[in-house]
Amino acid sequence: MKKSMYGKFGGQFVPEVLMPALTELEEAYEKYKDDPKFLAELDYYMKDFAGRETPLYFAKNLSKKYGIKIYLKREDLVHGGAHKLNNTLGQALLAKYMGKKRLIAETGAGQHGTATAMAAANMGFECEVYMGAKDIVRQHMNVYRMELMGTKVNSVESGSRTLKDAINEAFRDWVTNVENTHYLIGSVVGSHPYPMIVRDFQSVIGKEVKEQIMEKEGRYPDSIVACAGGGSNAMGIFHPFVEDTEVKLFPVEAGGKEMKITEKEALHSSSLCVGEEGILQGAHTLILQDKYGQILESSSVSAGLDYSGVGPELAHLADIGRITPCNVSDDEALEAFYELSRLEGIIPALESSHAVAYVMKMAKTGELGDLVVINLSGRGDKDLESVFRIMEEGKEKEEKEACK
C-alpha cells in the first residue's frame, strides 16, 4: 500500500505544480517530527499557550441519569475554546522550521481561521484567511477576532460563496506563493501528508486520555465517542486506541434536519454514513455529491460539522469496520446542548453536542458498555446566538399554534 493511502482512500490528487510543495512538507515533517528541539518547543506551546493537558472529567450527574460512567475530555478548555489550536500550533511551528514567513488558511464558520490567526500572531507570521462572502456575514464575530489578531480576511465572491469556494481560492494562493507560504489545513482532510500531520498533532488528545483513564479507572474505556466534521477531533482521540480493538470507536456525524438527500443540497452532513467515493480537496474519500459528482452543500445546526466530505483515514477505518459511523439530528444535538448545560454546568459547542446526544440516546441499549469517554471538542459560547434564535423561533411557532 502506498504511504499516502489509507486502504483505497487518501492520495494526492492535485495539480502538478503543487506536488513539490506537498513533497517539501512531507520531508520537513519526517525530519522534525521526532526532533527533540522541535518537540520541546511544541510542548512549550501546548502547555503554556494552549493550556494542556486538558482534564478528563467524570460527568457525575450525566452518569447518574444515564446509568453508565461518562467521562468528558475537556478540549473545550483549550485556548480559543476548541481542539483546533492543537493542530494550528503544530503546523505553524513546522512552517517556522521550514523557513516559511506566511500562513494561509480557508475557513467556513471561522473557527479554524481564528485558531490559525492565534498561532500566526503568536509566532510572528503574516497570515491571510479565505472565507466565503456568505460565511463572512454569518460569522462576523470570528472575522473581527481574526482581524484583531492581525490576520487579513479575504472575502470569496465566487460560486456559492461558502467554504468550498474558499478552499479553491486558498489553493490558488498556495500555487502562486508556495515559496514563502504554508497552507494550514484545519482538519484531517486534503492531500497526503495533511491527514497524517493533522492526526498526529491532534493525537495528543487520545494519548492524554490513555494515561488519564488508566489512572482513574485502571482500564481503557468500552467506547469513545466524538463528533465528526472533517474528523480531526475524532481521529485525535481515536488514533492512539485503534490497535486496542476492545475499545469501540463512534464518530458522530450531523444528521441535520432530515435523513434525505435532495439533488440540490444535503440537509445533513453525514459523509461517512451516506457519502460516496470521490475527490475532495485533493483526496479520494467519502463525500456528499449529486449524480453528476458535483459536491453537495452539507447542512447542520452546527457550522463546524458543515463539511461535504470526511478525512480519508476515517473513511478507511469505517470501510474495514474498526469504527462505527452514526449520526444524530439537529434536534437531538440541541437537546444535549441543554442537558449538559443544566446537569454539569458545562455549555458544549453544538458540534460536541452531537457526541453527547449519541451517548444520551444509546446509553440504555448497552451498545456503549459501562465506561464511555466523550470528546468534548469545544465550548458553546460561540453558539449562544444561534441557539437563542432557534429558541425564539420555536416559541413563536408554539404561540401561533396556540392561537389557531
Ligand SMILES: *Cc1c(COP(=O)(O)O)cnc(C)c1O
Ligand atoms: C471545527 C470543529 C469541529 C469539527 O471539526 P473536526 O475536524 O471534525 O474535529 C468539532 N468541534 C468543534 C468545537 C469545532 O470547532
